[in-house]
Amino acid sequence: MNLILLSPDDLENARLARVRDPRRLAHLAEVHRARVGDTLTLGLEGGLLGRGELLSLSDEEAVFDVSGLDQAPPPALPVHLVLALPRPRMLARTLEHVTALGVKSLTLLNTRRVEKSYWQSPELSEDKIRRHLLLGLEQARDTRLPTVTLAKGFRPFVEDRLPALLEGRQGLLAHPGMPDACPRGVEAPTLLVVGPEGGFIPWEVERLLEAGCRGIHLGPRILRVETAVTALLARLF
Amino acid sequence: MNLILLSPDDLENARLARVRDPRRLAHLAEVHRARVGDTLTLGLEGGLLGRGELLSLSDEEAVFDVSGLDQAPPPALPVHLVLALPRPRMLARTLEHVTALGVKSLTLLNTRRVEKSYWQSPELSEDKIRRHLLLGLEQARDTRLPTVTLAKGFRPFVEDRLPALLEGRQGLLAHPGMPDACPRGVEAPTLLVVGPEGGFIPWEVERLLEAGCRGIHLGPRILRVETAVTALLARLF
Numbered sequence: 001m002n003l004i005l006l007s008p009d010d011l012e013n014a015r016l017a018r019v020r021d022p023r024r025l026a027h028l029a030e031v032h033r034a035r036v037g038d039t040l041t042l043g044l045e046g047g048l049l050g051r052g053e054l055l056s057l058s059d060e061e062a063v064f065d066v067s068g069l070d071q072a073p074p075p076a077l078p079v080h081l082v083l084a085l086p087r088p089r090m091l092a093r094t095l096e097h098v099t100a101l102g103v104k105s106l107t108l109l110n111t112r113r114v115e116k117s118y119w120q121s122p123e124l125s126e127d128k129i130r131r132h133l134l135l136g137l138e139q140a141r142d143t144r145l146p147t148v149t150l151a152k153g154f155r156p157f158v159e160d161r162l163p164a165l166l167e168g169r170q171g172l173l174a175h176p177g178m179p180d181a182c183p184r185g186v187e188a189p190t191l192l193v194v195g196p197e198g199g200f201i202p203w204e205v206e207r208l209l210e211a212g213c214r215g216i217h218l219g220p221r222i223l224r225v226e227t228a229v230t231a232l233l234a235r236l237f
Numbered sequence: 238m239n240l241i242l243l244s245p246d247d248l249e250n251a252r253l254a255r256v257r258d259p260r261r262l263a264h265l266a267e268v269h270r271a272r273v274g275d276t277l278t279l280g281l282e283g284g285l286l287g288r289g290e291l292l293s294l295s296d297e298e299a300v301f302d303v304s305g306l307d308q309a310p311p312p313a314l315p316v317h318l319v320l321a322l323p324r325p326r327m328l329a330r331t332l333e334h335v336t337a338l339g340v341k342s343l344t345l346l347n348t349r350r351v352e353k354s355y356w357q358s359p360e361l362s363e364d365k366i367r368r369h370l371l372l373g374l375e376q377a378r379d380t381r382l383p384t385v386t387l388a389k390g391f392r393p394f395v396e397d398r399l400p401a402l403l404e405g406r407q408g409l410l411a412h413p414g415m416p417d418a419c420p421r422g423v424e425a426p427t428l429l430v431v432g433p434e435g436g437f438i439p440w441e442v443e444r445l446l447e448a449g450c451r452g453i454h455l456g457p458r459i460l461r462v463e464t465a466v467t468a469l470l471a472r473l474f
Contacts, residue, residue, distance in 0.1 A: 101468070222239045223337055227338065230471065231470070232471070234467065
């Protein structure tokens with residue numbers, strides 16, 4: 001936790017914030033070993049960040065002075081990431097990685113090789129997803145939460161939602177064996193599509209290419225989804 | 238496991254290999270649901286890979302025809318990675334990530350902010366390290382094991398071993414706040430140094446810069462070690 005992220009509910013007024021949840025209180029005590037008078041890095045969810053003083057601390061709450069927050073959060077990546085739903089533990093870690101890297105919009109997509117049981121996982125609850133996004137923001141010192149959308153049907157996604165997502169964005173389909181190497185240093189708004197373990201089936205690849213995506217690859221190595229997503233984002237942007 | 242990796246001990250002769258360990262046998266049965274006559278992707282540790290037939294299968298062993306292996310493994314990254322020893326669970330995952338990405342030489346380094354207890358972790362045993370390297374190779378369809386060296390003293394490493402490692406290699410020190418952005422598309426042999434959670438201390442940064450490393454950064458976001466290492470390798474090479 002490189003940033004204490006404060007939600008709107010934590011704010012008492014423009015100057016004071018009260019943190020009351022056990023997770024952040026435990027972290028303040030055990031990792032920061034924070035004491036009254038210490039200055040810590042704070043951020044307002046969706047807003048500014050900066051340094052703020054710990055004004056009081058008890059087992060039940062920590063009170064911070066948030067009047068001095070004056071820095072904008074780090075820039076976002078110009079990407080909408082469309083990711084075949086990974087298995088639950090991989091999903092948890094991938095949400096943290098991509099949030100830390102600066103992804104702000106993410107669609108989790110059903111594909112033929114996504115196991116149906118993954119859609120029943122408790123990791124997909126709004127609360128659990130939010131928890132992993134917060135961990136990513138706290139890691140990277142960012143304040144703006146990504147938007148996560150679930151797309152439980154491949155065909156409806158490609159037919160009804162993809163065309164609008166591709167307006168004003170280049171579409172890139174990362175898939176082994178595609179003709180072009182992953183480009184570097186892209187600045188244009190991009191939609192990046194990444195398949196499941198085992199890959200997209202040929203019919204899915206055809207639909208995505210027909211919709212206007214360009215096929216790209218990362219070389220001959222087959223990477224786990226979490227490694228591949230981080231590698232793609234780092235090479236692209 | 239996108240590749241059944243065969244060790245020299247598995248080879249009976251130039252044509253036959255016998256797999257007897259429970260891990261690979263279980264994977265063959267449960268994930269591949271392999272049957273006699275199936276053709277699978279096989280690789281010889283340190284050697285060629287290709288397709289080979291499963292000639293017999295029992296609870297105790299699987300016998301493969303390895304006479305048809307004729308492909309070179311994918312190219313290695315031109316990098317020697319020097320990584321401050323991560324905490325044990327992060328080490329395990331990072332070994333798999335970097336092996337899958339094609340790192341072939343890795344030094345695990347002690348620094349001021351590496352917790353002493355990490356050096357006592359069972360994850361550092363030769364067996365455990367080898368297991369994670371094998372998982373990385375099997376994931377990426379590679380056959381050449383990385384060499385992992387432990388450097389338990391920062392000063393002896395910098396004074397006695399770093400100069401030789403920097404002969405014929407450019408040294409890059411990845412550290413927040415360094416002046417240059419991480420370069421892209423590097424082909425020159427490179428030594429990449431990555432610090433621990435919490436970073437190098439200023440004295441360590443000075444020693445590494447003095448030794449000839451160039452400081453580079455990945456932007457304002459603070460990334461976990463496993464995310465940062467994957468991002469650096471993907472952007473550099």
